[in-house]
Amino acid sequence: MIKKISFPVALGLASLGALSGQKLLCQEDENVTEGKERAEERATKETKPRPGPTPGQQRPAAKSKCILTGLWGNELGSKMQIQQVNEDGSFSGQYRTAVSLAPRPVRPASLNGSQHFDEGGQPTFGFTVNWKSFSDSTTVFTGQCFVDDNGKEILETMWLLREKAKAPQGWEATRVGTNVFTRIK
Numbered sequence: 001m002i003k004k005i006s007f008p009v010a011l012g013l014a015s016l017g018a019l020s021g022q023k024l025l026c027q028e029d030e031n032v033t034e035g036k037e038r039a040e041e042r043a044t045k046e047t048k049p050r051p052g053p054t055p056g057q058q059r060p061a062a063k064s065k066c067i068l069t070g071l072w073g074n075e076l077g078s079k080m081q082i083q084q085v086n087e088d089g090s091f092s093g094q095y096r097t098a099v100s101l102a103p104r105p106v107r108p109a110s111l112n113g114s115q116h117f118d119e120g121g122q123p124t125f126g127f128t129v130n131w132k133s134f135s136d137s138t139t140v141f142t143g144q145c146f147v148d149d150n151g152k153e154i155l156e157t158m159w160l161l162r163e164k165a166k167a168p169q170g171w172e173a174t175r176v177g178t179n180v181f182t183r184i185k
Contacts, residue, residue: 065121066145066153072181074098079184080111089115095129107133113141122146125155136164141179155181 068091073079077098085091093111100106113127126142143157157179165173 064147064151066123066147068115068123068125068145068155071184072155073184074179074181076179078179080181082111082113085115089117091115091127093127097131100134102131102135104134109133138162153183157181 068082068085071079071081078096079098080093080095082091082093091113094108095111096108097106109129109131111127111129113125115123115125117123122145124142124144126140129139129141131137131139139159139161141157141159143155146154146156148154159177159179161175161177163173
């Protein structure tokens with residue numbers, strides 16, 4: 001029997017798992033301890049609200065368009081290269097993660113995704129990373145590309161990681177989190 005739970009409950013369960021020291025995410029680093037320490041530092045830092053609209057308002061139109069193509073890095077040190085976005089919005093690339101709990105050596109993983117074209121220049125997108133080269137897991141990211149008032153491009157993302165479970169009701173095999181990527185020049 002499959003039991004349905006709401007997203008807030010699932011998010012709370014994932015957070016409890018993270019707080020109890022269970023695996024947070026499957027990302028690359030030759031020194032796993034260093035990556036875990038960076039994640040713990042990030043979790044304990046006081047978070048500052050990002051400038052943006054008040055609830056119920058939309059962000060103002062961007063002065064310039066946010067382009068997904070290029071090299072991006074997140075707050076944990078992971079990097080991804082997104083190749084050209086095709087006319088239909090599809091794209092591919094490579095993801096090099098900075099934190100891993102996988103028992104095998106970490107390797108770059110391919111990513112495949114799709115972008116929604118946005119007249120305002122702040123498109124939504126989603127992509128999948130299959131970690132088959134070193135782990136029995138897959139991560140899906142969804143997010144939006146923003147350009148701030150200074151022209152800095154930011155990818156705000158949320159991800160779900162699913163690793164191979166030992167049983168059909170292995171809810172602990174799914175994790176959720178967020179990452180913010182900035183362009184690397």
